[in-house]
Amino acid sequence: MGAGRAYLDWNATAPLHPAAREAVVRALDTPGNPSSIHAEGRAARALVEAARRDVAALVGGEAENVVFTSGATEAANAILRAGLQMACALVPGAALPARPVIAAAIEHAAILQPIEAAGLPSGYRIALPVTSDGLVRESALAAALAAARAVAPAQTPMVLLQLANNETGVIQPVAELAALVREAGGIVVVDAVQGPGRMALDINTLGADVLFLSAHKFGGPKGVGAIVFARGEVRLQRAFIAGGGQESGQRGGTENIAGIAGMGAAARAVRAMPEAPQAMIQLRDEFENRLNHLAADVEIVGKDVSRLPNTTCFAISGLPAAQALIAFDLNGVAVSSGSACSSGKVRSSHVLEAMGKPAWIRESAIRVSIGPDTSRADLDRCFASLEKQLARRRAPGQSASAA
Ligand code: PLP
Numbered sequence: 001m002g003a004g005r006a007y008l009d010w011n012a013t014a015p016l017h018p019a020a021r022e023a024v025v026r027a028l029d030t031p032g033n034p035s036s037i038h039a040e041g042r043a044a045r046a047l048v049e050a051a052r053r054d055v056a057a058l059v060g061g062e063a064e065n066v067v068f069t070s071g072a073t074e075a076a077n078a079i080l081r082a083g084l085q086m087a088c089a090l091v092p093g094a095a096l097p098a099r100p101v102i103a104a105a106i107e108h109a110a111i112l113q114p115i116e117a118a119g120l121p122s123g124y125r126i127a128l129p130v131t132s133d134g135l136v137r138e139s140a141l142a143a144a145l146a147a148a149r150a151v152a153p154a155q156t157p158m159v160l161l162q163l164a165n166n167e168t169g170v171i172q173p174v175a176e177l178a179a180l181v182r183e184a185g186g187i188v189v190v191d192a193v194q195g196p197g198r199m200a201l202d203i204n205t206l207g208a209d210v211l212f213l214s215a216h217k218f219g220g221p222k223g224v225g226a227i228v229f230a231r232g233e234v235r236l237q238r239a240f241i242a243g244g245g246q247e248s249g250q251r252g253g254t255e256n257i258a259g260i261a262g263m264g265a266a267a268r269a270v271r272a273m274p275e276a277p278q279a280m281i282q283l284r285d286e287f288e289n290r291l292n293h294l295a296a297d298v299e300i301v302g303k304d305v306s307r308l309p310n311t312t313c314f315a316i317s318g319l320p321a322a323q324a325l326i327a328f329d330l331n332g333v334a335v336s337s338g339s340a341c342s343s344g345k346v347r348s349s350h351v352l353e354a355m356g357k358p359a360w361i362r363e364s365a366i367r368v369s370i371g372p373d374t375s376r377a378d379l380d381r382c383f384a385s386l387e388k389q390l391a392r393r394r395a396p397g398q399s400a401s402a403a
Contacts, residue, residue, distance in 0.1 A: 005332040006378035010217075011166045011194060011311060011369035012336055016262075017219030023047075023265035024221055027258040034255050035244065048255050051264025058267040059192065059211060060202035061228045067247045068260050071225040072193045073110040075212035078227065078240035078251075079189055080114040080158075100148035102186075103160035104128040104136050105354035111160050111191060112350075123151040133305040134170035134355045136161070141177050145184040157186040161208075163201065164194040167351045167367055169311025170302040171199065178207030193217050197270045197371070198308045203230050210234060215259065220266035224259030276309040277372050284370060287379045288312055294383075295390060299361050301352070310371060315364035316386075318393055324366055324386075331385035336367045 007015065016024075027047050032040030034048050049063070056063040069075045080101070098120050103111060105127055115125060126144045128136050141159070148157035159181045164171045178188045190211040195201040197218035203211055210229050216222040227250075229235060236250055243252015291298050297317035315321075321337035328335050337349075352362045368382060 005334065006374075006381040007334045008368045008370055008374065008378060008382055009334045009336050010371040010374075011169075011308075011367065013216045013222060014197065014219050014371055015373065016221060017266045017269050019269050020215075020220050020262040020266040023051075024258045024262040027261035030257065034257060035246065044255075044257050047257055047261045047264075051260045051267070054264040054267040054271070055213070055226050056228065058196055058271050059213070059228050060204055061230065062232075064248070065229040065232060065234075067227045067229075067250045068255060068263075069212075069225045069227060069251060070223055070256070071216075072108075072191065072212050072214035073225075075214075075225050075227045076108075076110045076191065077114045078236060079210060079212070080111065080160075081118060081240070098124055098152075099155040099187075100124045100126055100152050100157040101160070102126045102128055102141070102144045102148060102157055104130050104162065106130050106134055106165055106351045107160055107162055108166060108191060108193070111162075115160075123147075126151075126157075130354055132356050133302055134165060134168050134351070135305055136172055136177060138173075138176060138180055141180050145180065145186065148186070149184070157181075157184070158189060159186050160189050160191065163190055163192045163206070163211075164198065164308050165302075165351060166194050167349060167365075168302045168313045168355075169194075169308035169369070171306040171308060173306075174206045174208070182207060194308060196267070197273075198276055198310050200275055203228055215263035215266055218266050218270050220263040221259050224256055224263045226263070273372070280370060280372055280374065281309040283374060283376060283379055284309060284312060286376075287368065287383065288314075290383055291386075294386065301355075301357070301361070301365065308369075310369050312368045313365055314368070315361040315366070316390070317360050317364065319389060320363050321366050322363075324364075324389060327389050328366075328382070328385050331381070331388070333382045333385050335382065336369075337365060 030044050030047060032044035034041060034045040052063045052066045056066050101115055103115060126147050128144050129140050130136055161174050161177055162172055163174055174190055181188045188208045190206055190208040192201055192211040193214045208230055210227060212227050214225040239250055239252055241251045241253055246252055246255055288300055291314055295316050299315045301313040325337055348362050349365060352365055
């Protein structure tokens with residue numbers, strides 16, 4: 001990371017990959033509309049379709065089952081709002097009344113808010129509890145599926161599963177959970193946003209009916225994402241943006257060809273390196289070792305379960321995240337609090353709350369998330385800032401400018 005700063009917030013957004021930048025610029029210079037039949041239009045169409053193949057290949061899917069969106073939030077809204085009555089092989093027939101939705105409280109706001117807004121009948125919104133490590137247990141899912149059957153015996157429940165949590169990096173056993181949902185005849189929707197670039201993923205191995213992605217989490221531009229259906233017969237029942245019939249009739253509007261081309265290039269780059277590089281894993285592990293020796297009261301969230309190899313969510317007692325973030329920033333280190341920071345304000349983390357973490361962890365949780373470009377010097381800088389902050393905690397009364 002140049003310019004004297006260490007960017008350690010890859011789970012918020014990953015830096016643009018050079019191949020994605022190149023693809024974006026090339027697409028911006030492509031004058032045609034992909035729906036036009038002339039040569040310029042066909043050139044623009046070719047960019048979109050190449051990117052569709054690359055995004056499909058990233059998750060082991062088929063190009064014709066990819067629908068581009070403006071990001072994961074739009075994708076989740078489309079699936080959860082318009083698509084709660086998803087037409088798929090599991091659900092014969094057309095118009096259906098609302099179906100029960102099962103989701104864990106650790107899901108991203110992009111999922112929780114549309115569920116909230118769906119105005120489901122009482123008992124149709126079923127919360128999945130998680131363990132203190134942030135995992136959904138099969139027994140909890142089985143109970144939720146039974147509750148769904150009890151409230152709406154004739155309906156197919158929709159189950160939202162998060163591949164990996166953006167705050168803690170904890171990886172859910174999605175394939176095992178999805179198998180349970182299938183047995184119960186339910187629909188599996190997977191938020192795979194934090195997967196690409198951090199872990200290999202395959203839509204069929206996961207057992208998802210549909211998953212969604214966001215380009216900027218793996219080196220693509222911001223404001224573009226995709227829904228990927230597992231099979232041709234799984235589709236949202238109607239267009240979630242009505243318009244000119246683009247995106248196989250699911251999302252109207254002239255395609256964001258620069259964003260889509262950038263997403264495709266990032267997908268190709270990530271696919272060439274499906275597992276996180278060993279050097280990156282080693283840097284993360286070293287960082288955590290140093291953390292553990294820094295103070296007696298350090299908690300690394302999810303340390304005992306399977307986690308993304310790039311994420312450390314930690315808390316140090318007496319070091320509130322709100323102040324720590326400012327100090328890190330002044331020291332040239334970009335990290336996040338464990339909490340969602342959607343409006344620039346530090347709020348208590350709904351994820352850590354759902355995991356039943358005590359107040360001191362919720363108030364002190366800091367997320368360091370790295371990528372293949374992260375250097376040892378970046379993490380040294382982060383660690384030095386932390387040491388400085390702790391020294392000040394032990395000798396209070398120094399001014400903030402010394403941060
Ligand atoms: N799901 C997860 C797990 C995320 O981390 C994010 C972004 O932080 C989203 C969904 C929403 O993605 P976007 O803001 O790109 O639409």
